[in-house]
Amino acid sequence: MATMKDVAKAAGVSTATVSATLSGACFVSPELQARVATAIDALGYQRNSVASGLKLGRTSLIGLVVSDVTNPFFTELVQSVQDLARSRGYSVLLGISDHSVEREAELLRLMRSHQAEGTILCPAGAVEDYSSLRLNFGRMKVVAVDNASPELPFDTIALENDKAAKLAVQHILSFGHRRLAIMSGPAHQFVSQRRLDGFLAALKEKNLKADPAFIRRGDFRIEDAHRSCAELIARPKRPTAIFVANNLMLIGVMRALAEARLSVPGQVSVASIDDFPWSSAFHPALTVVRQPIALMATAALDCLLRRMEGDESAPTRQTFEPELIVRHSCAKPGAER
Amino acid sequence: MATMKDVAKAAGVSTATVSATLSGACFVSPELQARVATAIDALGYQRNSVASGLKLGRTSLIGLVVSDVTNPFFTELVQSVQDLARSRGYSVLLGISDHSVEREAELLRLMRSHQAEGTILCPAGAVEDYSSLRLNFGRMKVVAVDNASPELPFDTIALENDKAAKLAVQHILSFGHRRLAIMSGPAHQFVSQRRLDGFLAALKEKNLKADPAFIRRGDFRIEDAHRSCAELIARPKRPTAIFVANNLMLIGVMRALAEARLSVPGQVSVASIDDFPWSSAFHPALTVVRQPIALMATAALDCLLRRMEGDESAPTRQTFEPELIVRHSCAKPGAER
DNA sequence: GCTAGTCAGCTAATCGATTAGCTAAACGTT
């Protein structure tokens, strides 16, 4: 690849002139500008961002670490962050932690090593896993999205998770259900706790108590939810409705119900958190609580950019409003076994 | 951030010694190694990949350009490529072209500017859009995945698309359908052409001809397919089966069918290309043709790495076997209107 | 005619890691 030196030689000027021409051209005569431009496309020159990144300490890279891209929530987050970053002149280094806190830490080090100016992290762990991090990780800024406890030592962007769960569960209860189960997430994750809290709060409002056997712990993935739900519905007295704490577990639940030939919502009502493209094409169309992912991505990136510009004030907490999307997967409790 | 110089000073050695210690330690005494190690974690030193990338001309970055991450095929591809790249010591710079050839070209330039050593490209355009590219784009290697015509001037990795379509259509035909429609992709894309070819070939085997009104052109996205399918089934004589050329259009089709209260497979049979996590949780479970995405990702990365190691031989073509997954969305043609 | 001022454009140092090539100490051999 041609370097700036080559361009300078071809145009008969110094590298300083080439550099000046490329970046705003303050004091370069039109004639030299033209000669430089000619040389540039004769040689197919393109700026080497690595060299310029080294010199300037600005790489125009941001990191994005998610636990699982195949989760439609993260897929859409990746999409939004990518779009926004591009429009602001940044490129995205993607990392997938696969729910492992160790891998996550490794990815964060990797992002730092590549001199990412900031990283948007979707933490997979519990609060205590991040105590060593700060607003800065080296000179790299960090903001947390999704599983973001307000106790984290950096900026957080999250859904009002308890409210989201409550909305869904209140909707289920409005049909008169009394035997509700929850497919919850990993106990150590803040986001699971909040969603469980919302579930319990909604029950309490109706003076209902959750059967402990109906509080299932999943890992936010398909397989585990599938198995757990199969067990659940095999019980002598099965629940008449299931609240599912995320979209991937919803797949597992719907599979298990289909295999057991239980109709939704005839025999079992289902509602979950996370909307996704398939939810309305499903039969029945699924009632879900939607997270404003694009807004959250914007907030995360804005927040990160503010930090990258040098804001060192105390960590901020932003929460977002969930929205209940009523479709057809909840109805009156049907004939019980 | 601490630099190697700082570490050298703290350990009382030269930067050469620190560098040698970090990379394989050929001739560094255990004592100095220990002093360097101590200094490194006292200062929290981490190698600056930008500086080392500049010096070595090796950034350990590869680019990945897809047209749409929210398409489950690409989501899984991103996941697989990311995994494999990580295991081989590379990080992934992600780019999303949003089906735009211009943006794709811009992303390729961006990858090159960041000195990505290679890029896996899922082309959104037609063959002629890539004639200016070669095996190398600057010093960056390029391989194409998915919409990869054998006429492209670089390595290609693709499904046997005609065969994939044929498998699905033969399956549909085996139930005795005679009025088939196809939701095809953009005409300029190689992958659409091949899938259409396969569709037509399967019909021909049974001495059937496709009604021109039943050959629908989509853009591989939800909305357009939804609208197009709504039109299709509103026709006086609607098809008894629909073959859909990708997963996103399948969503649109299923939505349109649900809205028109047409039962699947009772009134309309449906089969498509691309398996995805929801397909079996769907009601009815969807009959699809699966692409071996993980294999394709492995092939793409292996191919890219070979090129990165200096292989300059002629472009290779790899195609992969589709697999029909029979579920429950196809059946005998039902009562016609 | 001479000095001061202006500014286009150049020279050279710099970012941080790597490494070719060098120095000097230590050891073995005769």
Place this chain on the structure above:
DNA sequence: AACGTTTAGCTAATCGATTAGCTGACTAGC
């Protein structure tokens, strides 16, 4: 003792872009 050989570790150049600071040409004012 003298010399060669080995090897631990250092010095300094290098990658490519940026930019502080300098040079020298030109203009203006006295």
